[in-house]
Amino acid sequence: MQTQELLDRCEYTIKYQMQEIDRLRAELERRDDELNRLLEWINGDSDALTVLQRTYLDRNTSTTDRIKAAASAIAYERPKLSVQVQIGPAVLGQRLDQAHTMKTIEPKVIEHESS
Numbered sequence: 426m427q428t429q430e431l432l433d434r435c436e437y438t439i440k441y442q443m444q445e446i447d448r449l450r451a452e453l454e455r456r457d458d459e460l461n462r463l464l465e466w467i468n469g470d471s472d473a474l475t476v477l478q479r480t481y482l483d484r485n486t487s488t489t490d491r492i493k494a495a496a497s498a499i500a501y502e503r504p505k506l507s508v509q510v511q512i513g514p515a516v517l518g519q520r521l522d523q524a525h526t527m528k529t530i531e532p533k534v535i536e537h538e539s540s
Contacts, residue, residue, distance in 0.1 A: 455485060458485070459486075462479070474498060474501050474502075477494045477495075477497050477498035478494075478498055478502075480494035481494040481495040481498065
């Protein structure tokens, strides 16, 4: 191999290594940020819902983690809809009285003589 070819190969290798180092540094920084947020939560006033909300709103968090956080938080953010009927004592009493009068209708007597 000639000297120029060796220099080109070394230059290519160095560029590739520098790119990989930059990528790894960015990943390390992202993980450090995540660790710092968790430590702040552990040492701070935040509750679990606040952490879940921060997680799913953070664009730096992976999509999978954001979806999991949103799915976990939604039960506390949006209550399930349900219907409850409450009847006061006066209304209930009236209904019971009406039902009682329906049942107290005098039955008809059938007269029958036995032979």
